[in-house]
Amino acid sequence: MTAMSKDIRASLEQSRTSVTKLVFPNTTNHHGTLFGGTLMQWMDEVAFIACTRLLRQKVVTVSMDKIDFKTPLPEGTIVELIAKVVHVGTTSLGVRVQVFKENMYDDERELAVTGHLTFVAVSEARKPIPLSIHGDG
Ligand SMILES: CC(C)(COP(=O)(O)OP(=O)(O)OC[C@H]1O[C@@H](n2cnc3c(N)ncnc32)[C@H](O)[C@@H]1OP(=O)(O)O)[C@@H](O)C(=O)NCCC(=O)NCCS
Numbered sequence: 001m002t003a004m005s006k007d008i009r010a011s012l013e014q015s016r017t018s019v020t021k022l023v024f025p026n027t028t029n030h031h032g033t034l035f036g037g038t039l040m041q042w043m044d045e046v047a048f049i050a051c052t053r054l055l056r057q058k059v060v061t062v063s064m065d066k067i068d069f070k071t072p073l074p075e076g077t078i079v080e081l082i083a084k085v086v087h088v089g090t091t092s093l094g095v096r097v098q099v100f101k102e103n104m105y106d107d108e109r110e111l112a113v114t115g116h117l118t119f120v121a122v123s124e125a126r127k128p129i130p131l132s133i134h135g136d137g
Contacts (some may be wrong), residue, residue, distance in 0.1 A: 003019045004088075011054060011133060012084065013084075014053070015051070015053055015083075016083070017046055017049045017050040017053060018083075019042065019045070019049075019084045020081075021080075022077075022079070023076060024075070025032045025075055028075050030073070030113055032075050033075070033076060034079070035073070039069075040064060040067065041108050041115075042066070042131070043067070043081060043083075043097045043099065044061055044117065046083040047083045047097050047117045047119070048061065050085055051095060054133065055131060055133065057129075058123075059093070059121050060119065060122055060126070061119055062118050062119065062120045063117065064116075064117050066116055067116075068108040068113065069113050070113060071101055071111075071112035072112075073101050077102065077103060078101075079101060079112075080102060081097060081098070081100075082098045082099075083095050084096055088133060091121050091128035092118055092120045093118065093119045094116060097115045097117060098111055098113075099111070099114070099115075
């Protein structure tokens with residue numbers, strides 16, 4: 001891993017964004033667990049907010065990479081999504097999203113899904129433009 005300045009590391013920490021949801025019946029599949037496509041939408045949204053908070057620039061999703069659904073999320077569970085920018089490129093940002101499953105009536109909580117998304121800062125003409133912060137390339 002290349003060196004990253006303390007300022008950038010602090011900024012990346014500030015990008016940390018969390019969203020908490022409940023798995024209602026209108027978001028489940030025929031197995032009674034959260035539909036994967038809905039979760040991917042939630043992941044995209046929380047990651048987008050993390051990027052936008054960090055940059056205050058227009059960004060678009062260019063890639064949703066390696067999403068691992070390790071544990072199903074049954075109807076009636078609390079779901080917390082936590083996004084953090086982990087890589088700063090020239091025009092792109094890498095965001096790690098972790099999804100935690102939390103029971104409603106006990107303290108059990110586990111990491112259920114992980115994913116990595118990439119966003120690109122774009123101009124009004126929707127072309128890639130340099131980020132307003134500089135990372136390690
Ligand atoms: C995002 C978009 C503007 C990028 O344009 P492009 O001409 O492919 O961009 P470039 O090849 O110049 O790459 C720009 C950056 O994105 C990165 N990138 C491009 N494709 C990528 C991919 N599939 N995965 C990861 N990174 C990618 C490049 O590595 C580069 O990063 P860097 O500047 O930090 O080194 C274009 O692909 C696009 O408009 N895609 C549709 C976006 C969209 O509609 N998203 C859904 C709604 S938000």
